[in-house]
Amino acid sequence: MKKSIRNYLIINIILVIAIVVGGVIVFSYLSAKDDVLYENEIMQAYSEKNIIESVDLVNDGLKLIDDTLNSDTEKLLQKYLDAYNRSNASPENMDLEALSSTFSKEINRTVNLYIFNADGIIAYTNEPHVKGLDTNKQFPEFFKSLTSVRLGTRSVKDRVVHSAQDLNDSTVSGELTKFGYIPTPDHRFVLETGIKSEEFADSRTQLSYQEMIEKIGKINTDIEKIQVYTVYQFCSAEWYAKGRAAKQNITTSPLIQKAIEERSHLSEINSESGNLIKYLFIDLKDPDAVSDDSIVVVIEYGKERMESLLQGLIIKFVVLSFFAILAGLILAFVISKRISISIRTIMDDVRRIAGGDLDHTIGGMNTEEFSDLQLSINQMIKKIKQYSEELERRRTELLVASHIQQAILPTKISIPEGYDLAAINIPALDVGGDFFDIFSREKGTCTLVLADVAGKGVAASLLMALSSTIIRVLSRWTIKPIEILQASNNIFIEDSGTVSFITMFYAMLNISSARLQYVNAGHNPPILYRSDGSIEMLDSNGPVIGLMDTASYEQKNIDLHTGDVLVIYSDGVTEAMNSEGIMFSEENLCKVIRENHQKSATDIIQVILQEIRDFIKEEPQSDDITIMVLKK
CATH class of the missing domain: 3.30.450.20 (PAS domain)
Structure with a gap:
């Protein structure tokens, strides 16, 4: 069952209100959610900063306490070193048990003694459960510091730290100990004292x-x-x-x-x-x-907590949405009742016009606003009728031109063995004046043509069709590029006069020898990227086709090597312009080729097109773009 105009109005007004309210609610929810997340991040940052500052304070306090034993540690280290000297620098002659007992009585704390050799191993100690501990293997960073002490000349008083419980204690979770270190004069050993006390805990x-x-x-x-x-x-x-x-x-x-x-x-x-x-x-x-x-x-x-807060926000905004849509529903009923009659009249008239009766006019309206609407629609219908006739004529013209152009451009490219070849044409309008052609008239050769007819649109596309046909026909009679372009110039002037002109690059590739014969008739110089990283420009040495009766052209030869990349293009590439009036330029094109020469021919074309799009951004394409890439 079809709905009335009033019902449609109600539905659409409610839909608009729902969309607006939904958008506002979603935006508000996301904003509130961001605030909650931000506050949570602030709380986390505060907690982490508090932890770091508290750790620094605790560490500073412990260091002050630990440093009170530095004096006793220094005295013990000097006596320990004296005992080492008395043993004629032979630790095996030292009685570490006796020394440990003597030192312990002197400071009224437990003192253990250790001797590290140059390899970082505890070679001598009065604690047998850690003898042989290899600090180089188990604690490399500690070994580096220990080596610095051994090679130095001064004693080092360490902090109160946990000691190793045994040879397998990789986490160093033993008793709290105040360690001190002093190198022997011969730098063979490091003498270590370890003071233990219940006061540390x-x-x-x-x-x-x-x-x-x-x-x-x-x-x-x-x-x-x-x-x-x-x-x-x-x-x-x-x-x-x-x-x-x-x-x-x-x-x-x-x-x-x-x-x-x-x-x-x-x-x-x-x-x-x-x-x-x-x-x-x-x-x-x-x-x-x-x-x-x-x-x-x-x-x-x-x-x-975060999930609970976000869930509460969702419930809150859902309730707000419900009441907002309910209010919109009431408003929609009131508004629709007042305007449904006039809208129904307009819809009936428009329906008749939409059926094809462009001579029908909108009937009288009962309000000033709808009367203005009536006049405007009637004027619009008259213009639509005129425009539709003109558009139909132009559409037919463009359709014919488009079919012609599509039929002329190659639909499938035959890639020579040992090469990579790709081409693309993007007209600025529905049809354009650029064209390319790739064909073979003699075994072992491949002919490459890229041309640009002055202008754009239907006229340019028709001249493009003429030019392409001329090239194809002439290539049946001769394969020399210079002869084909000279004959093309004469035929083009005879058939079209001098109302327009064409720039063209014509080249024939010998596939086996990789020699390229070419003639450039006023076209943008193609860019040849060499495998050694250098770039050559195939300069324009001849006039454009269609302006001079006695045009003279020059044929040149180049040899291609593995890794070389030849890029032939129309001026729509380098003259693509951004909103500031700056052109893409040959310099940028050379840069893109140099940075992407290792890619396939198709990929190089796509990269060039993307760089142009990124350069001009929102600006429309101002000229036809045609690119051909040959890679050895």
């Missing part, structure tokens, strides 16, 4: 990464997990928003090691939960210390 209880991450985790409710890893991937502190049960089956992410190696921040999306995980590398390396106290803080942000 007490001081780190008051200045703790654990307490810091717990506070930050409670401030930002989006955080589900925070972990702190040393450069040896030992987890020194961790916090979970959902309790410790969430820590089961935890595996270390490879990105932790990557962040340590690159010493940079990284991030990833959890493949299971979709949560964002940040890896913050905080550089705490002291240039005067051997150990690296840098850490990686792992933060996992949950999505629950």
Whole structure:
């Protein structure tokens, strides 16, 4: 059942209102969503900045505490070195157990002694469970710092760090120890002292990464997990928003090691939960210390709060949309009732006119606006009638010209063996004056023709058809390019007078010898890219066809080599103009050819066309474009 005009009005008014309201609602939702996401990013950035600043504060505080033992460490290192000198530089003659006991009593703390050889191995120690530890294999960065100490002349007091528990402890998760290092005078060894004390654990209880991450985790409710890893991937502190049960089956992410190696921040999306995980590398390396106290803080942000906020936004805007469309429905009923009568009258008259009765006029209207509409439509119908007759005549003319042009241009290109050949013609109007031809009149040869008839449109296309026919006919009687162009000039003047002219590049390729004979009749000089990277221009040495009765042309020869690219083109390529009046130019064309010479002939053409489109942007094509590419 067909709907009335009024119903159509109601439907369309509601549809317009729905589209407008929908667009406004979608835009408002997206804007609100962006605000929520932006606030979330700000909160994340704030939390991460807070973590980095807090870590720096904790680290500075611990360093002050650690440095209080520097004096005792220096005294022990000097006594340790004196004992080494008394042993005639022979560690095997040293009683490290006795020295350890003596040093421990002096400072009232446990002191362990170690001697590293040049290979970074603990060769001597009073702690047998770490003897033979190879720092070069297990801790390469530590070994580099240790080697610097061995080759130097001064002692180094390290921070209080975790020690290795045994030979297999790759995460260095042993007791907290204050290490000191001093090179032997012969630079064969590094003597190391390690001071252990229960005070270290007490001081780190008051200045703790654990307490810091717990506070930050409670401030930002989006955080589900925070972990702190040393450069040896030992987890020194961790916090979970959902309790410790969430820590089961935890595996270390490879990105932790990557962040340590690159010493940079990284991030990833959890493949299971979709949560964002940040890896913050905080550089705490002291240039005067051997150990690296840098850490990686792992933060996992949950999505629950964000998803809840976005869901609330959707519900809010859906409700607003409903009431807005309801109001539009009421408005549509009121408006449609007032204008449906006049519109129905107009539609009836227009329907009759649309049926072909262009002599019919729109009836009288009952309002000033509709009366103006009546007059305008009647005037429009009269002009439409005139235009339709003219357009039908022009359409027939263009259709004939288009068929002629399509019939003349090659539909399939025969590519010579050992070569790559492609061509394209894009008229500026429905028909154009450019044309190309590719044919073979003698075995082992291939003839290439590209011409540009002055002007555009139907007239140019007809002259193009004449020129193409002349070339084809003449090539049956002679194969010499110079003779064909001289004869073409004479015939063209006889048949068409001097009302127009043609620029033409005519070439014949000997396929086996790769020799190209050509004549250029006032055409744009084709560009020959050589395989060695040089570029040659096949200069124009002859006049255009159709202006001079006694035109004289010059035939030239060139040899093509593997990798050479010959680009023949019409002036629509180099004279393509952008909105600022700047032309594409031969310089730009040469640049495109040089950068894309390794591609196929078809691809080179497509790249040139794309560069032209990018250059002129929204400007219309002002002239016919024809391009032919021959590649050896």
